[in-house]
Amino acid sequence: MKNYSIIICLLFFHTILLSQSQFPKEPLAHTFSIVAIDKENGEMGVAVQSHWFSVGSIVAWGEAGVGVIATQSFVNVSLGPNGLDLMKNGIHAERALAKLLSEDDGRDFRQVSFLDVKGNVSAYTGQKCISEADHIIGKNYSVQANMMLNDSVVPAMSNAFEKSTGPLAERLMIALEAAQASGGDIRGQQSAAILIVKTEPTGKLWEDRLIDLRVEDHPNAVNEMRRILTVHRAYEHMNKGDLAVEHNNMELALKEYSVAQDMFPENLEMKYWTAVSLANGGELEKALPIFKTVFQSDKNWVTLTPRLIPNGLLTVTEEDLAKIINLVEN
Numbered sequence: 001m002k003n004y005s006i007i008i009c010l011l012f013f014h015t016i017l018l019s020q021s022q023f024p025k026e027p028l029a030h031t032f033s034i035v036a037i038d039k040e041n042g043e044m045g046v047a048v049q050s051h052w053f054s055v056g057s058i059v060a061w062g063e064a065g066v067g068v069i070a071t072q073s074f075v076n077v078s079l080g081p082n083g084l085d086l087m088k089n090g091i092h093a094e095r096a097l098a099k100l101l102s103e104d105d106g107r108d109f110r111q112v113s114f115l116d117v118k119g120n121v122s123a124y125t126g127q128k129c130i131s132e133a134d135h136i137i138g139k140n141y142s143v144q145a146n147m148m149l150n151d152s153v154v155p156a157m158s159n160a161f162e163k164s165t166g167p168l169a170e171r172l173m174i175a176l177e178a179a180q181a182s183g184g185d186i187r188g189q190q191s192a193a194i195l196i197v198k199t200e201p202t203g204k205l206w207e208d209r210l211i212d213l214r215v216e217d218h219p220n221a222v223n224e225m226r227r228i229l230t231v232h233r234a235y236e237h238m239n240k241g242d243l244a245v246e247h248n249n250m251e252l253a254l255k256e257y258s259v260a261q262d263m264f265p266e267n268l269e270m271k272y273w274t275a276v277s278l279a280n281g282g283e284l285e286k287a288l289p290i291f292k293t294v295f296q297s298d299k300n301w302v303t304l305t306p307r308l309i310p311n312g313l314l315t316v317t318e319e320d321l322a323k324i325i326n327l328v329e330n
Helices: 002-022 079-088 095-100 154-161 168-181 222-247 249-265 268-280 284-297 299-306 320-328
Strands: 029-036 043-050 061-065 067-074 110-117 121-124 134-139 142-146 191-197 207-214
Touching: 029 067, 029 110, 029 154, 029 168, 043 061, 043 067, 043 168, 043 222, 061 079, 061 154, 061 191, 067 191, 079 095, 095 110, 095 121, 110 142, 121 134, 121 142, 134 154, 142 154, 142 168, 154 168, 168 191, 168 222, 191 222, 207 222, 222 249, 222 268, 249 268, 268 284, 268 299, 284 299, 284 320, 299 320
Parallel strands: none
Antiparallel strands: 029 043, 029 142, 043 191, 061 067, 067 110, 110 121, 134 142, 191 207
8 A cells, every 4th residue: 555655646746747847937928919110100019918917027028229029828038138139139030039939948839029120020829829829920010819719819900900090009009909809818808018119219218118008917908008008198298298397388388288188087187287387377267176176186286286386386476376275275
C-alpha cells in the first residue's frame, strides 16, 4: 500500500512537470487589439481590450518616431521593448518581429503585431493560440484577436476601422467597439487601453506621448474607455483654456472652458473655471449662477475661490469676491 502511494505521488508530480513544460509561464492576455498609423496627422497608436487585469501594462507598447506594438495571448512582454529597440535601429517591422519570434521557444502561443513609423506592419498568430484566433493586416494597420466568442470579431474590427474617420484614437475606439459588438472576448470584459504617440519625436516624452489611457478593472471596459477618451478630449480644451488664462486671453479661455463643459457637463471643475473666466471678463452676473451651482454641490470650491486672488487667477474686486463667496448663504 505504501509503494502504491509513492507511485501515485510520482505520477502526480510528473503530470505537473509535464504541464509546466508544455505551457509558457508568461502572463495570460487573451484579447483583441489594433495597431495603426495616421501619417497625415502624424500619429501612431495601439488599442486593446481583454478579460484580464491591467491589459495595457503588458500588451500595448509605443515610442514616438519608432512604432507601436501589441503583444498578447501568452504574453512575452519582452517583445514590446525589444521590438521597439530593433525598429528604433531602422529594422523593418516584419524583420524585427521575425527575428524575435525565431528566438522565442513559446512562439506557438504568441500573438503579436509590429508597426513601424514608415507604416510597415507585421502580425503573427501562433498555431497554439486559443480559438477563435486570427489577424488581418491592412494598409497602415493590423487587427488581431484570440479566445474570441466567434470568428467575426477580427473582420468586424478591420471593416470598422477602414470605414472610420476622425482622429486616430477615436478610430481605434471604433474598432474596439466593433469587436465587442461582434462577440468580443469569450470571457467578457475587464480592462482596456489606448496609447497614441507622435510619428515625429520631439525628444520630450510628455509631448511625444499624446494619449495614454487605461481602464484597469471594469465590467464594461470598452464603454468605460469611450467615456474616458471623451473626458480626455474635454480636458484638452481645459488645458487650452488654462494656457489662454496664462496669456490673459480671457475670451479664448472662456471659449475653451465652455467647449469642455459641453462635452462633460456634470464635471464641477469645468463649470467652476468657466465661471472664473466669465468673472474675469467682466461678466459677473453670468458667472454667479454657475458659481452657485458648483458651491451647492461642494463647498470646498468656496474655500478655494479667495485663494485665486493673490496669483491673479481671479481678478475681481473685493466687493465682487464677497458676492461670489456669499452665494452659499443665499
